[in-house]
Amino acid sequence: MNPAFFDRPAATVAAALIGHGLLVDGIGGIIVETEAYDRTDPASHSFAGPTRRNASMFGPPGHAYVYRSYGLHWCLNLVCETGSAVLLRALQPITGLETMRARRGLDAPRLLCAGPGRLAQALGIDLSHDGLRLDRAPFAWLAPQGPVTVAATTRIGISRGVDAPWRFLVPGSPYLSRPLPRTKPGADPAG
């Protein structure tokens, strides 16, 4: 992946990443769900300025930002323009299923990388990856294999910035952390 790819607004990068393959030490799959967080976004770790934890978000684009969520899960972000990043929320597992299963336990393939914490655990991500360049080992990237359909929705698990449509996903993918919400709740239940 060219470092210039990440030197753009996080929402642009988050949408463009859908369909790309990501491998960490040869293990990974196809990105099916991302979220964007930027410097002016009250939901972003960078909103209140630099801290020890978010230092990588204020470093150069094309590096990893890894943080601990709720005290026990790791989450993997890709740093974009200064103070912005893309949170990887779900992959369709492709390679290294055995290793992912060993790291995660007895999960069905559908759940191995369905959520930022699960994804990081399946890929073996921890704080040692924070700040690493994304264009060299252990990271490797694969271009989309064919046409990619991308939908944008509001983000998950936040209490501020809830209206920004900065969650990007493959509609109907069984590997999402949560399915695409219905645009008209209650309508057309026969679907």
Add this chain to the structure above:
DNA sequence: CACCAGATCTTCT
């Protein structure tokens, strides 16, 4: 399937 609580670290008040 819905709801609830527990685990446990970083930041902010």
Add this chain to the structure above:
DNA sequence: GAAGATCTGGTGG
């Protein structure tokens, strides 16, 4: 002391 970009295992319909 409280909240947070989460996941798991329990209970109840």
